[in-house]
Amino acid sequence: xxxxxxxxxxxxxxxxGLGIGRIGGSAMEAIARQPEASGKIQTAMLIAAALIEGxxxxxLFAG
Amino acid sequence: MRSKLxxxxxxLLFFLLPFLSIAGEKGTETDIKSEIKAYIQHHLxxxxxxxxxxxxxxxxxHKYKGFPLPVILWDNGLQVFSSSKLHHGESVAHVGDAYYxxxxxxxYKTDAEGTINYDEYHHATNVKPLDFxxxxxxxxxxxxxxxxxxxFSRMAKKYKTSALPSGVARILEPIVLYVRDDIxxxxxxxxxxxxxxxxxxxxxxxxxxxxxLGLTPLGINVTNNIAVTFCLALLTYxxxxxxxxxxxxxxxxxxxxxxxxxxxxxxPIELLGTLIKPxxxxxxxxxxxxxxxxxxxxxxxxxxxxxxWLGSSLSFVLAFGLGIxxxxxxxxxxxxxxxxxxxxxxxxxxxxxxDHAH
Numbered sequence: 144x145x146x147x148x149x150x151x152x153x154x155x156x157x158x159x160g161l162g163i164g165r166i167g168g169s170a171m172e173a174i175a176r177q178p179e180a181s182g183k184i185q186t187a188m189l190i191a192a193a194l195i196e197g198x199x200x201x202x203l204f205a206g
Numbered sequence: 207m208r209s210k211l212x213x214x215x216x217x218l219l220f221f222l223l224p225f226l227s228i229a230g231e232k233g234t235e236t237d238i239k240s241e242i243k244a245y246i247q248h249h250l251x252x253x254x255x256x257x258x259x260x261x262x263x264x265x266x267x268h269k270y271k272g273f274p275l276p277v278i279l280w281d282n283g284l285q286v287f288s289s290s291k292l293h294h295g296e297s298v299a300h301v302g303d304a305y306y307x308x309x310x311x312x313x314y315k316t317d318a319e320g321t322i323n324y325d326e327y328h329h330a331t332n333v334k335p336l337d338f339x340x341x342x343x344x345x346x347x348x349x350x351x352x353x354x355x356x357x358f359s360r361m362a363k364k365y366k367t368s369a370l371p372s373g374v375a376r377i378l379e380p381i382v383l384y385v386r387d388d389i390x391x392x393x394x395x396x397x398x399x400x401x402x403x404x405x406x407x408x409x410x411x412x413x414x415x416x417x418x419l420g421l422t423p424l425g426i427n428v429t430n431n432i433a434v435t436f437c438l439a440l441l442t443y444x445x446x447x448x449x450x451x452x453x454x455x456x457x458x459x460x461x462x463x464x465x466x467x468x469x470x471x472x473x474p475i476e477l478l479g480t481l482i483k484p485x486x487x488x489x490x491x492x493x494x495x496x497x498x499x500x501x502x503x504x505x506x507x508x509x510x511x512x513x514x515w516l517g518s519s520l521s522f523v524l525a526f527g528l529g530i531x532x533x534x535x536x537x538x539x540x541x542x543x544x545x546x547x548x549x550x551x552x553x554x555x556x557x558x559x560x561d562h563a564h
Binding site for chain 1: 388392486489490493494538541542545546549
């Protein structure tokens, strides 16, 4: 049986969602622990989230 | 206690929703769904004229409100004519001794009757002339560039007489400083950041303005066009490649501090990485804005599917909330694009200390 490519895309998007969720959660914890570093943490969080998001969108287009 | 009641009320309303929609008109439902789909599809496409809105009169005549833009073609010589001659694909434009017709938003050369031939995949086989038209997207890009040029050059002139910001500069100065102090300097470094500031600021304000314009009822959607984001990403790629220092190329082709055999494996991967970086920039901006527009328009389309006060108010609330989220996304995507560009420039000019292995 052939699995449609959209299923793979869906799996990757689930993975990307979990990944971005983890990044967001960890950033929250880090900010709570060190509020004075929140600016740097936010920047790093956004970059990491954007990179993962790129993979998610690439998967969507391939699917 | 009250919040529990609210939740129950909302749940009840959701439960009632399908019944209420059935109470509306039947039969034409699939028609409306495909119409909404076609409308969203149309919104995502570039057009030859600048349309504000269109409607169908009771007599079945399509009316379009907007203004035409010039169509410029290279077809055995330059052909320039107004897009009003195309009549939104409803009639054949007769220019000189050639005939042109729109088919699914694309321009084809036809005979006097406007026949369009299709192959087995339903692709038009007619000749496509080289197209340099000022389309809606091109027009918007020109207008935004002009606006930014006027606003920022006037702003810059005022700083020559006094160091205090005045007028619109009071809002924009903190943003410019933010791009410099929080995007450029930490990523590129104090030594080299000045060379890249003009590009970073331009790209930031350009993407931001265009994304914001996409949320107005003008129906502008420039960053939904993959060709536009491709060009923006290409600029970042070219600047990274041509300003890169020796260390950047060394880290691609002959990674220091890694076993010799491993370097041979790493080189093609690193080389591919330089292409994937701008590619992901292109896809990210395009997909984010496109997805936002599709979801927003689908939510508004719910109003016409439900055809009840409940569905309409739900659609309004959701669309309003998402609209505010899209305001954030408009700024966030501009920020991410600028940020990642700065990161790539930073890696291009980085100088390593090779006395110790790393």
